[in-house]
Amino acid sequence: MKRVLATILAVIIMAPLIASNLGLAEDFQPKIYRQAFVFTIEVMPNGNANITLKTTWLGPRDEIQKQIEKILNETHSGNVTVEEAIAKFEEEQLRGYVQSLTQSGMSLTNESLKSYGIAGGDNITIVFNAIALNFSRYYSYDDHWEVRIDPTRGYASMNVPDTGLPFGVDINSTFVVKLPENATLIGYPKPFARQYNTSKFFVSSEVRGDTVVVNSYIYLEPFLPPDGYKALFGDYQDYYILYRAPYKGQEHYQSSVMNEYVTLDVYTNGSVRLHMRDEYIGPKSEVEARKQEILAYGVENATEYILRTYSIALGYRGALVDGGKVKILGLNETDAPLVVDAEYMLRNFTTFENGSYVYQFDPTLGLANGLSGRLEYEVNHTLYLTINLPDGGKFLEVPDKLSEELNGNRLTVTVVEEGRSLRITSNVFIRYGAPAEDVTKLLSNHTTATIRYTIPEEKGRPSETMQAIAVAVALVLLVGAVVLWKRR
Numbered sequence: 001m002k003r004v005l006a007t008i009l010a011v012i013i014m015a016p017l018i019a020s021n022l023g024l025a026e027d028f029q030p031k032i033y034r035q036a037f038v039f040t041i042e043v044m045p046n047g048n049a050n051i052t053l054k055t056t057w058l059g060p061r062d063e064i065q066k067q068i069e070k071i072l073n074e075t076h077s078g079n080v081t082v083e084e085a086i087a088k089f090e091e092e093q094l095r096g097y098v099q100s101l102t103q104s105g106m107s108l109t110n111e112s113l114k115s116y117g118i119a120g121g122d123n124i125t126i127v128f129n130a131i132a133l134n135f136s137r138y139y140s141y142d143d144h145w146e147v148r149i150d151p152t153r154g155y156a157s158m159n160v161p162d163t164g165l166p167f168g169v170d171i172n173s174t175f176v177v178k179l180p181e182n183a184t185l186i187g188y189p190k191p192f193a194r195q196y197n198t199s200k201f202f203v204s205s206e207v208r209g210d211t212v213v214v215n216s217y218i219y220l221e222p223f224l225p226p227d228g229y230k231a232l233f234g235d236y237q238d239y240y241i242l243y244r245a246p247y248k249g250q251e252h253y254q255s256s257v258m259n260e261y262v263t264l265d266v267y268t269n270g271s272v273r274l275h276m277r278d279e280y281i282g283p284k285s286e287v288e289a290r291k292q293e294i295l296a297y298g299v300e301n302a303t304e305y306i307l308r309t310y311s312i313a314l315g316y317r318g319a320l321v322d323g324g325k326v327k328i329l330g331l332n333e334t335d336a337p338l339v340v341d342a343e344y345m346l347r348n349f350t351t352f353e354n355g356s357y358v359y360q361f362d363p364t365l366g367l368a369n370g371l372s373g374r375l376e377y378e379v380n381h382t383l384y385l386t387i388n389l390p391d392g393g394k395f396l397e398v399p400d401k402l403s404e405e406l407n408g409n410r411l412t413v414t415v416v417e418e419g420r421s422l423r424i425t426s427n428v429f430i431r432y433g434a435p436a437e438d439v440t441k442l443l444s445n446h447t448t449a450t451i452r453y454t455i456p457e458e459k460g461r462p463s464e465t466m467q468a469i470a471v472a473v474a475l476v477l478l479v480g481a482v483v484l485w486k487r488r
Contacts, residue, residue, distance in 0.1 A: 030222030032168040034059035040176045041135065043147060043183075047249050049135035053097075056117075056125040059170075068118055082119055090115050097128050107133040138249025139374065139433035141407070144186060145249060146374075147241040149175040151189060151203045151216035156233035164223035175214040177241050187242035188212045196231040199224055203238070212241050237372070253432045254283035256377040259337075260365065263386045264349075266393065268456055270357070271322070272349040280338040283377065287338050291331050294338075303328055310342055320347040356396055359451045361385065363402070363413050363426040368443035371436040379430035389420040390455055397452035398422060406442040409434055413449070422451065 035057055042050040057064055071089045074080040080088075094113040101108060111130040117123045136147045150156075153173055179185060185207065192203040199221045205214040220228075258280055265273040280287050294302045307326040314321055322345040329339035351358045365381045389395070395417060402413035410429045415422070430439055 030167050031060045031063070032170050032222075033057075033063075034170040035172075037153070037171060037173040038176065039149065039173070040178075041147060041149075042178045043136045043145075043180045045180045045245065045247055047134050047136040047138060047145065049132045049147075051130055051132045051135065053128040054125065055128075056123055058123055064124060067124060071118055086115060086118050089118070093126055094128070098130075101130075106135075109133065134250075134252050136249075138251055140248070140251060141374075141431055141433035141435075143248075144242050144244050145183075147177055147243075148239050149177065149189070149214060149241065150239060151175070151192075151214060152201070152233045152236055153216070153218060155218065155220070155229060156236055158229070160224075160226045160229050162226065164225050164228070165220075166222060168222040168224075169218060169220045171216075171218045173216045173218070175212075175216075177212045177214075179210045179212070179241075179243050180245065182247075183210065183243040183245045185210075185212065185241070185243050187240065189214050189238040189241070192236060192238065194232045194236075196224070196228040197221060199228055199232060201232040201236075203236075214241075251432060254285070254377055256283060256379045256381070257281035258365075258381045259384065260382070261384045261386075262361075263388070264359070265388045266357075266390060266453070266455060268390045268392075270350075270352070270455065271345065271347045274344045274346055274349065276340075276342045278340045280340075284335065288334075291338055294328060295331060299328060299331065306340060306342065310344070314344065314346065314349075319349045321345070322347065356452050356454045359387070359453075360448055361451075362447050363399070363424075363449050364411065364443040364447050365426070365428055367428050367430070368440060368447050371439055373436060375430055375432060375434050375436075375439070378432040379428065381428050383424075383426040385424040385426070387422045387451060387453070389453055391420070392456035393420050393453060395422055395451065395453045397450060399424065399449040399451065402446065404442060404446070406438055407431070407434070409438060409442050411442060411446060413446075424449075 035055060037056075038052075038054040040052040040054070044050070057067075072082060072085050074085050074088075075082055090113050093115070094111060097113060098108060098111050108130040111128070113126065113128045116125040116127070136145045138145050151173065153171060188207070189203055189205050191205070192201070194201045198219070200217065200219045202217045203214065204216075205212065207213075220232075258278065261275075261277040261279075263273075263275040265275075267273070280290065303326050306328070307324055310326070311321045311324055324342065324344040326343075327339075327341040329341060330336040331338070361383075363383065365383055367379065367381065398415055398417055399413060401415050402411065404411045408431045410427070413424065413426045415424050417423075428443070
């Protein structure tokens, strides 16, 4: 929701002014779209908030006049009054705001919208008001509340074409957050400044009693390239106003639940039958959404895509793929997991060094990488790894059992060796609201586990030199080779 809402705030408020015809004629002169924006948030003790978005379009003047003429055009026929034309415009704007904010994940009630300045023709001001449910989030993890604002106005996460946008923006934004009764402020955005050519991004803030006021100024020159956006917004992270209160809140979150079953059947010539079964159990809403995407794309197309992508990923890691097959299960069963079942016959899948085979995997299932902010899900991911050796095979090294805990977050690894079979279960449980630094601290020292084994000598086995080019971290699929199926 965070990224989507930020982009919506950047786009829906500006969209009515920006001309649809942006073809670049020889005499094209890029325009600067100017806006003043005030977002007032009055937080209630239960986390709901009375929100008011006040947007004033200040320029370009000619675009404002065109918009006003468009709004009032129906009055020329004599059948519609000015008041009725403005009311129609307000209804259209209200639908757009509600639809966009609802699609972003916000729950709204008592929505209303009023416009000003249309009859006078100087500027257009729109004031949207609503009650946003659960706008402030409570985290029992460290007993605090968070209100998220976006001084970047969504430009930090916006996809920008290589050529930039053929217009500029000049935006003054003010975020006014009134804390609920008996709240104690513990954190808010600090001053920030970046410049790239003539483009600028400044943030300032102050506290007035129980109210936090954050101001941001954004000037983006026309045709600003993606590197410019990155320079201005790339390292900005200060999006939250944090407070504690003598009352607790209800936590509203879903659980990300996934099971990965990986079986390696090793043959005497060193080749491996790799069987993978990924079960995506939750969040249920996202699992169902992925199913619908697959059905819309076509099951055969999706299956072929996974088969090809897995094969390419394995090949890049040094393995030779002799064959494979993929099945997608659970697509037409409500509340059933989405299952991706894949099987490959491989050579050079593991590294051969000093007379033995080495296989490495990530017990953290890749969760130690790429995190920022707080986890918006409770995470419960489990890897079930089985390695079966042929007759005469022997395990020389296996991972140690492991049980680590930090603030209720857990990593557990169990290891069971029975003759020529090795079974490893690795579970990562992360609490809702855990900050990225806690997850990293728990997992970062355990991202690689090693298994070493031997198998009987056989004629035709690949030489040590050939095997040495094989994958060092063989199970790349577990850490997100195919991100389409790894959304967290």
